Amino acid sequence: GNSVTQMEGPVTLSEEAFLTINCTYTATGYPSLFWYVQYPGEGLQLLLKATKADDKGSNKGFEATYRKETTSFHLEKGSVQVSDSAVYFCALRNNQAGTALIFGKGTTLSVSS
Amino acid sequence: NAGVTQTPKFQVLKTGQSMTLQCAQDMNHEYMSWYRQDPGMGLRLIHYSVGAGITDQGEVPNGYNVSRSTTEDFPLRLLSAAPSQTSVYFCASSRLAGMDTGELFFGEGSRLTVL
Numbered sequence: 001g002n003s004v005t006q007m008e009g010p011v012t013l014s015e016e017a018f019l020t021i022n023c024t025y026t027a028t029g030y031p032s033l034f035w036y037v038q039y040p041g042e043g044l045q046l047l048l049k050a051t052k053a054d055d056k057g058s059n060k061g062f063e064a065t066y067r068k069e070t071t072s073f074h075l076e077k078g079s080v081q082v083s084d085s086a087v088y089f090c091a092l093r094n095n096q097a098g099t100a101l102i103f104g105k106g107t108t109l110s111v112s113s
Numbered sequence: 114n115a116g117v118t119q120t121p122k123f124q125v126l127k128t129g130q131s132m133t134l135q136c137a138q139d140m141n142h143e144y145m146s147w148y149r150q151d152p153g154m155g156l157r158l159i160h161y162s163v164g165a166g167i168t169d170q171g172e173v174p175n176g177y178n179v180s181r182s183t184t185e186d187f188p189l190r191l192l193s194a195a196p197s198q199t200s201v202y203f204c205a206s207s208r209l210a211g212m213d214t215g216e217l218f219f220g221e222g223s224r225l226t227v228l
Contacts, residue, residue, distance in 0.1 A: 034216075036217075042221060042222075043117075043203055043205075043219035043220055043221045043222050044156075044203070044205075044217070044219045045219065046216045046217070049216065089155065089156065100146065100158050100161055100171060101146075101158075101205075101217050102158075103148075103155045103156040103157075104155055105153065105154060105155035106155050106156075
């Protein structure tokens with residue numbers, strides 16, 4: 001079946017530090033991969049996505065590359081800010097009509113000034 | 114632009130009571146779904162729908178009922194609430210056409226406590 005595994009948190013960093021949140025997946029076929037972010041008290045919102053192998057998704061300084069050979073989609077940011085403090089979810093969706101989005105358990109990021 | 118609207122935002126129930134969480138979207142999305150979010154468990158899919166009159170079970174459907182009579186609305190019913198259903202519930206929708214986007218649009222969540 002399909003599943004997503006992401007690193008356990010919480011991750012605590014100082015402002016301007018480098019961020020990596022690991023995500024690996026198991027899926028049949030060729031899924032699309034996503035990172036969603038949830039700020040305190042809010043719903044989830046899409047951060048970035050990649051739809052095929054070697055695609056790089058990027059947004060707000062965050063990047064992730066779809067690596068089929070390692071079944072990974074690690075999230076990175078070169079210099080985090082306090083405003084990046086949130087919960088980050090890795091997710092996949094098989095490209096068949098009506099299939100569900102499968103989420104990892106989420107990683108809490110806390111950035112201090 | 115409203116997007117996905119969930120009501121109520123907060124609800125406290127007693128064991129055995131019933132209630133309905135409402136979800137409405139104004140984006141003409143075919144796909145709608147309900148997730149529950151629990152600490153350490155991430156988001157787990159309860160039920161989903163690919164169009165009016167069509168629903169299917171997700172990972173954790175027991176104790177919940179859904180229907181989809183219109184494209185816009187996808188209510189989630191708890192017929193006899195249990196403390197294990199204490200959670201934050203999210204409704205989410207997306208298009209079906211152009212599946213390479215896959216972006217789900219989420220409501221702000223409904224926090225349910227069952228005593």
